[in-house]
Amino acid sequence: MILFIIFSTVLLITLTYKLRSNFKLTASNKETIPISVNFHFTRNCNYECGFCFHTAKNSAMPTLESSKVVLQKLSNAGMKKLNFAGGEPFLYPKYLQHLLRYSKQVLHLESVSIVSNGSKITKKFLDENKDYIDILAISCDSFDESTNIKIGRGKGNHVEKLKELSRWCKEYNIKFKLNTVVNKFNYFQDMNKHIEMIQPFRWKCFQVLIIDNENGGENTLRDARDFVISDQEYDDFVKRHRRQKCMVVEGNKVMRNSYLILDENLCFLNCQGNDKRPTECLTNVDVSKALIQAGWDQNSFSKRSGVYDWSKSSKPSCGGDNSKLLDW
Secondary structure (H helix, E strand, O other): OHHHHHHHHHHHHHHHHHHHHHHHHHHHOOOOOOOEEEEEOOOOOOOOOOOOOOOOOOOOOOOHHHHHHHHHHHHHOOOOEEEEEOOOHHHOHHHHHHHHHHHHHHOOOOEEEEEEOOOOOOHHHHHHHHHHOOEEEEEOOOOOHHHHHHHOOOOOOHHHHHHHHHHHHHHOOOEEEEEEEEOOOOOOOOOHHHHHHHOOOEEEEEEOOOOHHHHEOOOOOOEOHHHOOOHHHHHHHHHHOOOOOOEEEEOHHHHOOOOOEEOOOOOEEEOOOOOOEEOOOOOOOOHHHHHHHHOOOHHHHHHOOOOOOOOOOOOOOOOOOOHHHOOO
16 A cells, blocks of 8 residues: 555656646747837937937838838738837838838738827828828827927927827827836926826836947947936836826836837847847848847737737727737
8 A cells, every 4th residue: 555655656746747847848839929020110210319229320221122021921920010110210101101001901910000209290191091000109208398308309399299190090090109208307297187188098108228239328329328217216107197097117127128129121139138139131031030039028028018909990908918819
């Protein structure tokens, strides 16, 4: 009887070890899927935000044909959402329009979004492309124009343009999103009444981030060191606005490595070393190989609610976590 108990115990321990080993093996072998990609097809910008962490280090831009080849590869690999960013993407409206339509009409992506400073957007453009834009995100760091001017975001009419764009988006059934970088010049401000008036479906609040080869101040185009705030100052801003259900909190720990960035040379950018290092060009390598080089943290992407109600046909969740939609 004793021998039987000992044998059974050993067998149970062995089976448990094998199951755990197999689980670790399966989990580590899961394929990385580029479900959401941020395409910074230009670094050029008409604003001069002092904390910018994707600066105009060059004026390169990929051809439309090469961009379409890479976007098709990403779609084949599982991309469901594509976000156009910069720089300022609306400096090149014809280029942007072509890729918006390609993304929706040919690739049939679930969501296509744009991040812009808003200054170059016309009602005519939105009217002609409303069927190909799910989300328009406008960057606004303050509702006090003197603060925006200090930061380098416009020359005094940024807030009025923002309000106009929010009305246009409502008219054209485009989800309106707001992006704010919390920094030294705005962390103490109260934006509650303005957010409640504009009613963005998502209000993403970033903590200002230093990227060594972008805004670190050592031989870089921008020096964001004077904009840096402490974690406590960032938390104070978040607590002041906690009643805003649309607020999405993204401090540096959450933001770092959780974005899959495709640059103007059609390379992913690896941000693991506190800088941005390009992978091999996606025109030359498989997406799977480039993803390994990119160092993208898929778990961090999920934790920051990277998947949400991103199609304009879905009901807004105001920052809700739909990470269960991920299937990897």
